[in-house]
Amino acid sequence: MLEGGGVKGTALVGALAAFEDAGYGFQRIAGTSSGALVGALAAAGIRAATLHQLLLDTDYTRFLDATFWKRLPIPLVDDALSELIDHALYRGDALGDFIAEQLRARGVHTFADLKLADSGMDPHVAPERRYRLVVVASDITRQRMVRIPWYMQREYGIAPDTVPVADAVRMSTAIPFFYLPFKLHSHLSGQDSLMVDGGLNAAFPVDIFDRTDGNPPRWPTFFVSLEAAIAPSQRVSEPSSAVDTIRAVLLTGLNGRDNAELDAPMTAKRTVFIDTSYVNATDFSIHRSTRERLYADGYSATQRFLSTFSFSEYCRVWTRPAMSS
Secondary structure: OEOOOHHHHHHHHHHHHHHHHOOOOOOOEEEEOHHHHHHHHHHOOOOHHHHHHHHHHOOHHHHOOEOHHHHOOOOOOOHHHHHHHHOEEEOOHHHHHHHHHHHHHOOOOEHHHHEOOOOOOOOOOOHHHOEOEEEEEEEOOOOEEEEEOOOHHHHHOOOHHHOEHHHHHHHHOOOOEEEOOEEEEOOOOOOEEEEEEHHHOOOOOOOOOOOOOOOOOOOOOOEEEOOOOOOOOOOOOOOOOHHHHHHHHHHHHHHHHHHHHHOOHHHHOOEEEOOOOOOOOOOOOOOHHHHHHHHHHHHHHHHHHHHOOOHHHHHHHHOOOOOOO
């Protein structure tokens, strides 16, 4: 499972590369925000080395497709006003098109292309959850966390197989006030829901893929976090304006619940912590050398984690009693 963090997502690719070099494959992947983007491309079959080069060669500023208010050459229309009037500084269409293009080149269009046929899977896993990818988004219209494609039929009357993977990633990468929300039309209510960054509610519990049939896991589930532990004496930010305060409140909402989850000792035992504090998640002008550093930090943090990891101990701890039918 891959945590979100905007442009910090390059560190996730470094983590995937370390897992690959250690002999791990990715049976199922879940992600939110940039974690959804990286996860979708990995689920489509792109190896970490190829993905790393793709991101290095991509000019992130191309994803800053300004909304109408942001483009106005009027000093009175500042960032704060445009955020409040138009919901966001940028449309997000360029990012969505990029994701769709990369997936299309690998033959992935809808979740039907990521369907998982696995006879050894936990029999309690419902058909709508048998996919290689889970994308976490937030429905701010209905104030709910949504796992795509798992909840599509139940919550919106949309068949999971028909959901475009790029649309799911676009929903999850819609950072509030930065990118415009994605409008998802419900076949049940006939109304639109505004979908934004999945981290707004919480990322997701690390036990999302754990077996519930009483059998030991066939492979481990890992959570890759883009946050390092914050010492009591450490100050993360000092808001100096209304915009800074709004941003700090949003980041606290995005990160606070996940940090509480990760503080649990058992969760921490299967979490890779990557310190990316030196990068602003929305710095789309990030230098190539900083992207290289993020990748290297993700790789080395994962190597350190794996050096003490024991799968036999993992199976002992995370083999759950069978669910009653």
